[in-house]
Amino acid sequence: MIPRAAKTQRRTRIQEEKEEKILQAALDVFSAYGFRGATIDQIAEAAGMSKPNLLYYFRTKEAIHRALLDRMLFTWLEPLQAFDSEGNPETEIRSYIRRKLEMSRDYPRESRLFANEIIQGAQHIEDGLKGPLKELVDEKAEVIRAWIKAGKIAKCDPYHLIFSIWSTTQHYADFDVQVQAVLGDKSGEGRFEDAARFLEDLFMRGLGIK
Amino acid sequence: MIPRAAKTQRRTRIQEEKEEKILQAALDVFSAYGFRGATIDQIAEAAGMSKPNLLYYFRTKEAIHRALLDRMLFTWLEPLQAFDSEGNPETEIRSYIRRKLEMSRDYPRESRLFANEIIQGAQHIEDGLKGPLKELVDEKAEVIRAWIKAGKIAKCDPYHLIFSIWSTTQHYADFDVQVQAVLGDKSGEGRFEDAARFLEDLFMRGLGIK
DNA sequence: TTGATATTTGACCGATTGGTAAAAGCTTAC
DNA sequence: GTAAGCTTTTACCAATCGGTCAAATATCAA
Numbered sequence: 286m287i288p289r290a291a292k293t294q295r296r297t298r299i300q301e302e303k304e305e306k307i308l309q310a311a312l313d314v315f316s317a318y319g320f321r322g323a324t325i326d327q328i329a330e331a332a333g334m335s336k337p338n339l340l341y342y343f344r345t346k347e348a349i350h351r352a353l354l355d356r357m358l359f360t361w362l363e364p365l366q367a368f369d370s371e372g373n374p375e376t377e378i379r380s381y382i383r384r385k386l387e388m389s390r391d392y393p394r395e396s397r398l399f400a401n402e403i404i405q406g407a408q409h410i411e412d413g414l415k416g417p418l419k420e421l422v423d424e425k426a427e428v429i430r431a432w433i434k435a436g437k438i439a440k441c442d443p444y445h446l447i448f449s450i451w452s453t454t455q456h457y458a459d460f461d462v463q464v465q466a467v468l469g470d471k472s473g474e475g476r477f478e479d480a481a482r483f484l485e486d487l488f489m490r491g492l493g494i495k
Numbered sequence: 496m497i498p499r500a501a502k503t504q505r506r507t508r509i510q511e512e513k514e515e516k517i518l519q520a521a522l523d524v525f526s527a528y529g530f531r532g533a534t535i536d537q538i539a540e541a542a543g544m545s546k547p548n549l550l551y552y553f554r555t556k557e558a559i560h561r562a563l564l565d566r567m568l569f570t571w572l573e574p575l576q577a578f579d580s581e582g583n584p585e586t587e588i589r590s591y592i593r594r595k596l597e598m599s600r601d602y603p604r605e606s607r608l609f610a611n612e613i614i615q616g617a618q619h620i621e622d623g624l625k626g627p628l629k630e631l632v633d634e635k636a637e638v639i640r641a642w643i644k645a646g647k648i649a650k651c652d653p654y655h656l657i658f659s660i661w662s663t664t665q666h667y668a669d670f671d672v673q674v675q676a677v678l679g680d681k682s683g684e685g686r687f688e689d690a691a692r693f694l695e696d697l698f699m700r701g702l703g704i705k
Numbered sequence: 706t707t708g709a710t711a712t713t714t715g716a717c718c719g720a721t722t723g724g725t726a727a728a729a730g731c732t733t734a735c
Numbered sequence: 736g737t738a739a740g741c742t743t744t745t746a747c748c749a750a751t752c753g754g755t756c757a758a759a760t761a762t763c764a765a
Contacts, residue, residue: 319528322529324721325723397614401615419676439700445689445690448666453659463613467632467658487651487659488701492697510711545713547713
């Protein structure tokens with residue numbers, strides 16, 4: 286009867302499928318309107334099921350949102366995880382920019398979900414920011430500091446460096462409408478490569494690499 | 496009876512005051528929840544008046560939002576307007592970064608209002624983006640291109656350069672919660688100067704200036 | 706002081722909100 | 736095939752949504 290903690294402990298095939306379908310629909314709606322602006326009815330319709338049916342799988346609107354954010358924070362942090370202290374600055378930073386840019390291109394809804402949440406005060410994810418995110422950033426900031434000390438990159442504040450990579454890459458997902466309005470609908474193909482080349486050049490030169 | 500187009504054609508002192516108070520309250524609410532997530536009741540309470548009283552000055556929720564965005568787009572574009580083709584690249588770009596960063600510090604609600612609107616599809620401001628904004632950016636992109644041709648700054652895509660300045664500077668307003676979570680509540684004072692120094696250095700070196 | 710006008714209020718409207726109750730329909734292991 | 740449990744639906748709820756209306760009240764020029 287209660288699916289989340291059924292006696293069997295094992296999730297049904299139907300549960301698996303429906304929950305995934307709900308999360309996909311919820312991602313559409315939450316990323317487009319934010320938490321408060323989204324409605325369960327909208328999500329249910331996008332998922333192709335009735336509202337009570339949806340509420341059978343997720344007991345509240347907040348539960349859906351939380352499930353999405355949990356999954357999100359993990360994939361959002363992944364590229365930074367890959368940041369390797371052993372590697373050399375050029376390839377590490379270059380590929381970090383690439384990966385973040387690819388995420389903006391391939392998962393714009395996830396990026397906007399996250400952006401909406403942060404802009405609106407991060408009330409549902411505050412712990413995730415002050416916990417795992419801060420720890421990871423602190424760790425990688427140390428790596429950058431070590432590169433600076435070794436004279437491999439120019440002296441700069443590692444935290445603001447990370448912020449600037451985040452903001453410039455996510456911009457293409459979060460502010461896509463604005464980017465499209467300015468660049469026109471043309472050049473949709475080359476856009477990604479143009480942005481990648483620009484950002485890589487900017488940061489390489491900006492950090493005195495190469 | 497109808498305040499916006501009264502017979503007198505002249506706005507009353509009370510009108511002036513109340514409308515301003517409503518817009519301030521609406522800025523709080525819209526910037527925190529986006530258009531759909533905000534409610535008239537919230538705005539009315541924040542403005543210290545009853546809902547029907549508020550609706551006496553602005554006929555619909557959308558009218559308040561539109562009034563805010565109109566005012567906003569103007570001030571948002573102002574720093575870019577100041578971008579002078581006569582000046583030299585270093586001072587122009589430096590001061591543009593400064594001004595955008597100051598806007599993030601001094602008008603974070605306005606920045607978030609704008610960010611919410613764009614992220615959520617810019618349905619209420621699309622014309623403003625494809626019209627005045629695009630024209631202004633096109634114009635300033637030409638200025639940058641001229642600097643490149645004159646060999647004053649490194650070769651790069653002027654549009655992506657503008658995007659990167661927008662995103663890095665606005666980040667400190669829109670994603671303030673995240674920045675605070677990562678940097679900790681300490682160093683609130685020096686934060687602005689740290690960011691300014693980092694970004695100026697990054698872009699100066701990145702553009703081969705100095 | 707008065708009358709015209711500008712402002713404010715309380716009571717109300719239909720639609721939508723997040724969520725519930727209970728029963729009907731469906732799967733699946735046996 | 737059947738019974739136990741899983742899934743879906745219909746009908747519904749109180750609260751809140753954006754917005755209206757008419758009456759009451761405040762302001763101000765003459």
